[in-house]
Amino acid sequence: MAEVLLSEEEKYYLVLGVAQDIRVDGRSRLDYRSGDVEVNTVTNSHGSVRIRLAETDVIVAAKVDLGVPKTETPNQGIIKFLVDCSPTASPDFEGRGGDQLAETICRILSSTYAKSSSINLKSLCIVPKEFCYIVDVDILVLQCGGNLLDVIAMGVKACLGTCEIPRASGTRYDLGKPVPVFSKDEFQFDYLDVSKAPVIVTLPRVGRYFVVDATLEEESCSKGKLAIGVAPDGSITSVDKLGKACYQVRSIAASVQMAAKVGVDVNKVLSDRINKLKLSKLHSAKPWPPKPEEGMDVE
Amino acid sequence: MSNDSDSQMEVGQSDEFERLKGQTKSESLFPKPPLVNPKTNKRQDGRSPKDVRPIYVQTGVRDGAKGSAYVEMGTTKVLCIVSGPKDLPKKMDLSSTGIISVDVQLVGGKMSEKDVILIKECMEAVVILEKFPKCLLEIFLTIMEDGGSSIAASICAAGLALVDSGVPIYDTPVGSTLLYDGKDFYLDPSKSELDSVDLTDSEKNDSGGGIVTMGYLPTREQICLFTMEGKMDAEVLASAMDSLTNVNLKVFAVIRHHSMELMKEFKETKSKVNK
Numbered sequence: 051m052a053e054v055l056l057s058e059e060e061k062y063y064l065v066l067g068v069a070q071d072i073r074v075d076g077r078s079r080l081d082y083r084s085g086d087v088e089v090n091t092v093t094n095s096h097g098s099v100r101i102r103l104a105e106t107d108v109i110v111a112a113k114v115d116l117g118v119p120k121t122e123t124p125n126q127g128i129i130k131f132l133v134d135c136s137p138t139a140s141p142d143f144e145g146r147g148g149d150q151l152a153e154t155i156c157r158i159l160s161s162t163y164a165k166s167s168s169i170n171l172k173s174l175c176i177v178p179k180e181f182c183y184i185v186d187v188d189i190l191v192l193q194c195g196g197n198l199l200d201v202i203a204m205g206v207k208a209c210l211g212t213c214e215i216p217r218a219s220g221t222r223y224d225l226g227k228p229v230p231v232f233s234k235d236e237f238q239f240d241y242l243d244v245s246k247a248p249v250i251v252t253l254p255r256v257g258r259y260f261v262v263d264a265t266l267e268e269e270s271c272s273k274g275k276l277a278i279g280v281a282p283d284g285s286i287t288s289v290d291k292l293g294k295a296c297y298q299v300r301s302i303a304a305s306v307q308m309a310a311k312v313g314v315d316v317n318k319v320l321s322d323r324i325n326k327l328k329l330s331k332l333h334s335a336k337p338w339p340p341k342p343e344e345g346m347d348v349e
Numbered sequence: 350m351s352n353d354s355d356s357q358m359e360v361g362q363s364d365e366f367e368r369l370k371g372q373t374k375s376e377s378l379f380p381k382p383p384l385v386n387p388k389t390n391k392r393q394d395g396r397s398p399k400d401v402r403p404i405y406v407q408t409g410v411r412d413g414a415k416g417s418a419y420v421e422m423g424t425t426k427v428l429c430i431v432s433g434p435k436d437l438p439k440k441m442d443l444s445s446t447g448i449i450s451v452d453v454q455l456v457g458g459k460m461s462e463k464d465v466i467l468i469k470e471c472m473e474a475v476v477i478l479e480k481f482p483k484c485l486l487e488i489f490l491t492i493m494e495d496g497g498s499s500i501a502a503s504i505c506a507a508g509l510a511l512v513d514s515g516v517p518i519y520d521t522p523v524g525s526t527l528l529y530d531g532k533d534f535y536l537d538p539s540k541s542e543l544d545s546v547d548l549t550d551s552e553k554n555d556s557g558g559g560i561v562t563m564g565y566l567p568t569r570e571q572i573c574l575f576t577m578e579g580k581m582d583a584e585v586l587a588s589a590m591d592s593l594t595n596v597n598l599k600v601f602a603v604i605r606h607h608s609m610e611l612m613k614e615f616k617e618t619k620s621k622v623n624k
Contacts, residue, residue, distance in 0.1 A: 150466065157463035161578045168580070274474075276575075285557060286586055289577040294473035296519075296571035299594055303587040310583045 053142065054266050061271045065257035074267070080312055082263045085201070087208050087320075089327045097213025101205040103263070105195025110187065110205035112213040116230070117184040119175060127174020127182040129210075131159045131189065133202070139194040148191075154292065155189070155202060158250065162203070162279040162288045168247045169210070173240075176218045176230045183215060185242075196265040199277055203250035204320055210247065211324040212331065214239035241328065248279040248287040249316050251309040255295065260305045262312055276305050280313025282321065384530055384542060394423075394539060401525070401537045401596055404603045406505070408513040408611060416514020420506040423539060424496030429506035431514040434484035441485070446478040453490045453503065460492065460499075468503055471564045471574035475508065477517040486516060497540035498526035504564045504574060505600065512608060520566035521604055522573050525596040527561045527589055529581060534589060536596050557581050561589050565597035 056064075064074060071078050085103035091111075092098035098111035119126060133155045135148025142148070163169055174183040187209065189202055217238045218230040253260040254272035261268060269275070274295025279288035286306060291297065385392055392398065402423030411417040416431035434447060441448065451469040453460045472488060488510070490503050501524030508522040528538040530546060538560075546558060559579020566573055577586065 153462055154466060157461075157466070281580065284583070286577070286581050286583055287579070289561075289575060289586070291572070291575040292470070294470055296474050296566065296569070296573050297575070298571055299590050302572060302575060303583075303590060306586055307583045 053270050056267060056270055060267070064268060064271050068256045068259050068261055068268070073261070075265070077263075079259055079261045080308075082316070087205075087323055087327065089208075089212050089331060096215065097209050099205050099209040099212065101201055101208065103195075103197065103201045103204075104265075105193055106198060106201045107191075107193040107195075108198075108201050108205050109190045109192060110202070110209040111190075112209050113186045113188070114213065114215050115184045115186065116176075117182060119179060119182040123171070125175050125178040126171035128184045129160075129163055129169070129171070129174075129187065130184065131156045131163075131187050131206070133159075133189045133191070135191045135194075139191045143191075143194075151198075155199060158199065158277055158279075158288060158290055159187075159203065159206060161290075162248050162250065163206070163210075168281060168287055170243060173243065174215075177221055177228045180228055181230050185210070185213070185215075194266070196267075196269055197252060197263045199250050199252045200263065200316075203248070203279070204316070207244055207247045207249060207320060208324050208327070210242050211244040211321075212327050213242060215242060244324065245321070246281055246283075248281045249313055249320060250277050250279050250288075251313045251316065252277045252292075253305050253309060255297075255301075260301075260308060262309075276302065276309075278306055278309035278313070280310055280317065282314065282317040284310045284314050286310060384528075384535060384545065385533075392535065393541060398533050398535050399592075401599060402539070404505075404600060406509055406604055406607050408509050408607065414514075416510045416512070416516070418506045418509035418513055420502050420509065422496075422498060422502045422505070422537065424494055425499050425502045426493040426496075427499065427502045427506040428491045428493060429503070429510040430489045430491075431486070431507075431510045431516065432489070433486040434481040434516065435487075437483055437485050443483060445482050447476065447481040447484045447486055449473055449476060449478070449486050449488065451488045451490065451507075453492065455492045455495060455499075458495070464500055467500060467574060467576060468507065471504055471522065472507060472511075474573040475518050475520065475522050475566070476511065477519060480517045495540060497538050497543050498524075498562075500562050500574075500576075501525045501537075501564070505604065509604060509607075513611075520569045520571075521601070521608070522564050522566055523597045523600040523604060524562065524564040524574065525593055525600060527563075527593050527596075529557065529559050529561070529579065529585065529589060531558045534592055536592065557585065561586070561593060563590065563593040563597065565594060565601075567598055567601040 067073055083104040088100040090098060091100040091109060095111040096114045100109045133152040135143040135152050137144040176182055187206060216232055217240050218232055220231050221228045222231050251262060252275050254264045254269055254275035256268050256271050274293030277290045277292055278286060281287050405421040407419045409417060410419045411430055414430040414432060418429050420427050449472050451465055451472060453465050488507050492499050504522050504524035511518050512521055525537060528535040528542060557580040559577055559581045561577045563572060564574030
C-alpha cells in the first residue's frame with residue numbers, strides 16, 4: 051500500500067482531530083471529499099470511466115468479448131477484473147511492489163461482483179453452454195491519494211453501468227451448432243443493469259473511531275481497515291479485514307451498520323450520476339447516425 | 350437469411366443436420382441436494398444445522414520442524430509446519446519487525462492467492478512481530494484434504510504450530526466458517542454444502558445468502574480474520590458473528606485441552622530431567 055511517513059506528533063494531531071470530529075481538511079468523520087466521473091475516456095473500449103476523488107485518480111475500462119461459459123455455470127456470463135497499480139501513482143508500486151495490493155483489490159471486486167447476486171450474470175449469457183459475453187474490466191491506478199478501494203469500486207460500477215454490450219438478437223443454427231446473431235445496426239446495444247451493484251466503503255480506524263474516505267495521511271495512522279460492500283438497498287455484500295489489525299466483535303458490527311448507512315447515500319449519488327452519463331452519451335459520442343435497416347437487407 | 354427478430358434464443362433445427370430434441374435449459378448433471386432434510390431437520394452428514402464436525406488436533410507431528418501441528422475438522426485435514434525465526438534472505442528488504450511468509454499447498458489443486466493473503470494477514474496480527482526484528486518466520490501449510498472450511502482449519506493448525514514452536518504470539522487463533530442460505534445459519538459447512546449454494550443466482554437470492562469466515566482470538570476477544578461473501582443485512586451479519594464467536598469458543602475448548610495436556614507432559618519430563 052502506498053504510504054506516507056509521518057512523525058509521531060503529526061499522527062497525534064490527526065488522531066486527536068478525528069476524535070473531535072474535525073479532520074485536517076475540515077470534514078467530519080462521515081464526509082466524503084469531492085470528486086468527478088468522466089465517461090468515454092478510452093475510445094477503443096466498450097465502456098470506460100475516469101473517476102477522481104480529490105487526489106485519487108483511476109481509469110476503468112471494460113472490454114466485451116465473446117467466449118464460452120464456465121462449465122460450473124453454463125448459463126452465466128463472466129466478469130473478470132485486472133488491476134494495474136502504475137508506478138506513477140506511488141513509488142511503492144515500482145516493480146512488483148503493487149502486486150499484493152492489486153491482488154487484494156481484484157479479490158474483493160470479484161467477490162462483490164462475480165460471486166454475488168449484485169449483477170445478473172445470466173443477462174451476459176447468449177447461448178447456454180456455448181456462448182456468453184466475457185467482460186474484462188481493466189483498472190489503472192494513475193494516482194493514489196487515499197481511499198483507493200472505494201474509488202475503484204465506484205469506477206467499476208459506473209463503468210459497468212455505462213458499458214455498451216452489443217445486442218444479440220437471436221441464434222441461428224449453422225451445421226447443427228448454435229451461432230449468435232448480432233443486430234445489423236452496430237449501434238444497438240444494451241446496458242448492464244447495475245441497480246443492485248454495490249459500492250465499497252472502506253473504514254480505517256484512526257484512534258478509536260472509524261472514518262470514511264481517509265486521506266493517505268489518515269491511512270498511515272491506522273494499522274488496518276475494514277472494506278465493506280454495500281448494495282443500494284443497504285444490505286452488505288462483502289466484508290474484508292485488510293491489514294494486520296484485530297477488531298472486537300462489537301466494533302465490526304458497529305462499523306458495518308455505519309457503512310450501510312453511508313453506502314446507501316453513496317449509491318444514490320452514483321446512480322444519479324450514471325443515469326446522467328448515459329444520457330450525455332446518447333447525445334454526444336455518435337460519429338454518424340445509425341444506418342436505416344432496409345438499406346442493409348440486400349442479398 | 351437469418352431470423353433477425355428480437356425473440357429469445359430459439360431452438361430450431363438446421364436443414365442438413367438433425368439436432369437431438371432434448372432439454373434446452375442447461376441443468377447440472379448432478380442435482381444439488383437440499384441443505385437440510387425437511388423430514389428429520391438434519392443435514393446431509395446427519396448433523397443438525399448448529400452442530401460442528403468433530404475436531405482432532407495434534408502437535409509435534411514432525412520431528413525435524415521447529416513447530417508442527419495437524420488439525421482435522423471433519424474431513425478437512427491440514428498439516429502445518431513452522432520454521433524460523435531465521436535471518437532474512439539477502440534479496441529481501443530490511444524490516445524493523447519480523448516478516449511472515451505463508452506457503453499453502455493444496456493436495457490435488459492450488460489454493461487461490463486471495464486465501465493465502467487472508468491467512469498471512471491473520472498470522473501477522475497474531476504473532477508479536479516486534480519480538481524478532483530482521484527475521485523471517487515461515488509457515489508451511491499443507492491441506493491434505495479440503496472438506497470445506499479449509500481457511501478456518503488452516504488458522505487453527507497454524508496457531509497450534511506456532512504454540513508448538515514457542516514463537517511469541519498474542520493468543521492462539523481459532524477459526525470457523527458459517528453458511529447462510531437466506532433463512533438459517535449452517536455452522537462449519539462441508540465442501541458439498543458450500544458447493545450446493547449458488548450465491549450468483551439473483552432470482553433466488555432475494556432474501557440473501559452468504560459465507561462468513563471468522564478467525565478469533567478467544568482470550569483477547571478479538572477478531573483476527575474476517576471475510577464475507579454473498580448478501581446479508583447488517584443485523585443478520587451481526588447475529589452470524591455472534592454464533593461464529595460461540596463456535597470459535599467450542600473449537601478453542603478442544604485446542605486449550607490439548608495445550609494443557611502438552612504443558613502437563615512438558616512439566617513431567619522437565620521434573621524427570623531435573624532429578
